[in-house]
Amino acid sequence: MLPTAAAWAAAERRSERVAQDWFASAPVAHLRAAFADADPLAVDAVAEAARDILHDADWITPLLVPLIAALANDPWFEPPLRVTRDRLRTTVELLELPAGMLSATVFDGAALATPTTETTLVASGRLMVARYPVTNGARLLRWHAGEANARFRAAEAPPLAAMPPLTLHDGDVVTIDGRTRAHLIEGTGGEVVALTFATRTAGLVREYARDSGHLLRVGATDQDQSRTRLLLTLLRHEGRRDAAGCFEAATYAPAFHLRWAAMREWLALDATTALPRLRTLAATDPHPEVRAAARATLPLVEARQCRA
Incomplete structure (x- = not known):
C-alpha cells in the first residue's frame, strides 16, 4: 500500500x-x-x-x-x-x-x-x-x-x-x-x-x-564553462541583442571551445555586431581550430550581410 x-x-x-x-x-x-x-x-x-x-x-x-x-x-x-x-x-x-x-x-x-x-x-x-x-x-x-x-x-x-x-x-x-x-x-x-x-x-x-x-x-x-554556454544559448533564444557584451567577453575565454561556441551563438543572434570579432578570431585566435572555423564562416557571414 x-x-x-x-x-x-x-x-x-x-x-x-x-x-x-x-x-x-x-x-x-x-x-x-x-x-x-x-x-x-x-x-x-x-x-x-x-x-x-x-x-x-x-x-x-x-x-x-x-x-x-x-x-x-x-x-x-x-x-x-x-x-x-x-x-x-x-x-x-x-x-x-x-x-x-x-x-x-x-x-x-x-x-x-x-x-x-x-x-x-x-x-x-x-x-x-x-x-x-x-x-x-x-x-x-x-x-x-x-x-x-x-x-x-x-x-x-x-x-x-x-x-x-x-x-x-x-x-x-x-x-x-x-x-x-x-x-x-x-x-x-x-x-x-x-x-x-x-x-x-x-x-x-x-x-x-x-x-x-x-x-x-x-x-x-568544466561546470563554469558549461553554465556560460547555457546562458549564452538562453540569451540568443530570447533575442537579447543588448547582451552583446556578454557574448564578446566569452569569445576571449581561455578555453578555445568556449570562444568558438560563444561566437556561434553571437552570430546567430546578431551577425552584424559579431562580424568584427569574427574577423579578429579568423586572423589572430591562438588556437588553429578556432582560426580555421572562423575563416570558413567569415565569407558566408559577409556574403549574407551584403545581401541584407
Missing part, C-alpha cells in the same frame, strides 16, 4: 533531520578542514591533500555508518546524496567541496570480469586520488593519452599508448591523472570498492576506442 501524504511528509522530515546531523558530523567537519586551505585552482596541492586524507582510514566508517543505519531502519529514508549507475558501477557523491568531489563507487564484479567490445576509454580531464578498500585482485589498466592543452587539436591527437597495468591491493591509494591518462578497472569476478576525490578544475574529457586507441570524441566538463 502506498504511503499517505502525511506519511511522505513525515518521512521527508526524518530524512532532513538525518541529513542535517550528518552534514554537521565530526567526519564531515574533518573532511572540510582537510581541504579548507586548498586553492581549487592549485590542482596538484589539492591532490596532495586528498592523498593525505585517503591514507587515513579512521574517518571512513564513521562517515558512512549514520547513513547506512538510516537506510536500514527507515524504508522511506532519502539520503542527501546523488547516485549514478551504469553497467559497471554504482557511484554515490558523498561530499562536494570547493576543492573537489568525494565519491564512493562499487564496481560490479561480474561486469568487470566480462570483456566487451563496446568498451571505450576515457581521459577525464581531472586529477583524481582513489583509495581501494576492497579490490578482489582487480587491476588498474592504464593508457597514456598525452596532454589536452590550449592548443589541442582533435584531428592531430595521438592514439593511446598502453602503460603497465597496476595490480590493486586492499587499502591502496592511487593517483589517477585524467589530464594525461585513461584508465579502466579489470576485475576477477569480485566487487571492487573505491573512495575517490576528484579535483574540481577540469580540462577536456576525451573518449577513445579501446581496440584501436583512436580518439572518438571530445567534450568539456
Whole structure:
C-alpha cells in the first residue's frame, strides 16, 4: 500500500533531520578542514591533500555508518546524496567541496570480469586520488593519452599508448591523472570498492576506442564553462541583442571551445555586431581550430550581410 501524504511528509522530515546531523558530523567537519586551505585552482596541492586524507582510514566508517543505519531502519529514508549507475558501477557523491568531489563507487564484479567490445576509454580531464578498500585482485589498466592543452587539436591527437597495468591491493591509494591518462578497472569476478576525490578544475574529457586507441570524441566538463554556454544559448533564444557584451567577453575565454561556441551563438543572434570579432578570431585566435572555423564562416557571414 502506498504511503499517505502525511506519511511522505513525515518521512521527508526524518530524512532532513538525518541529513542535517550528518552534514554537521565530526567526519564531515574533518573532511572540510582537510581541504579548507586548498586553492581549487592549485590542482596538484589539492591532490596532495586528498592523498593525505585517503591514507587515513579512521574517518571512513564513521562517515558512512549514520547513513547506512538510516537506510536500514527507515524504508522511506532519502539520503542527501546523488547516485549514478551504469553497467559497471554504482557511484554515490558523498561530499562536494570547493576543492573537489568525494565519491564512493562499487564496481560490479561480474561486469568487470566480462570483456566487451563496446568498451571505450576515457581521459577525464581531472586529477583524481582513489583509495581501494576492497579490490578482489582487480587491476588498474592504464593508457597514456598525452596532454589536452590550449592548443589541442582533435584531428592531430595521438592514439593511446598502453602503460603497465597496476595490480590493486586492499587499502591502496592511487593517483589517477585524467589530464594525461585513461584508465579502466579489470576485475576477477569480485566487487571492487573505491573512495575517490576528484579535483574540481577540469580540462577536456576525451573518449577513445579501446581496440584501436583512436580518439572518438571530445567534450568539456568544466561546470563554469558549461553554465556560460547555457546562458549564452538562453540569451540568443530570447533575442537579447543588448547582451552583446556578454557574448564578446566569452569569445576571449581561455578555453578555445568556449570562444568558438560563444561566437556561434553571437552570430546567430546578431551577425552584424559579431562580424568584427569574427574577423579578429579568423586572423589572430591562438588556437588553429578556432582560426580555421572562423575563416570558413567569415565569407558566408559577409556574403549574407551584403545581401541584407
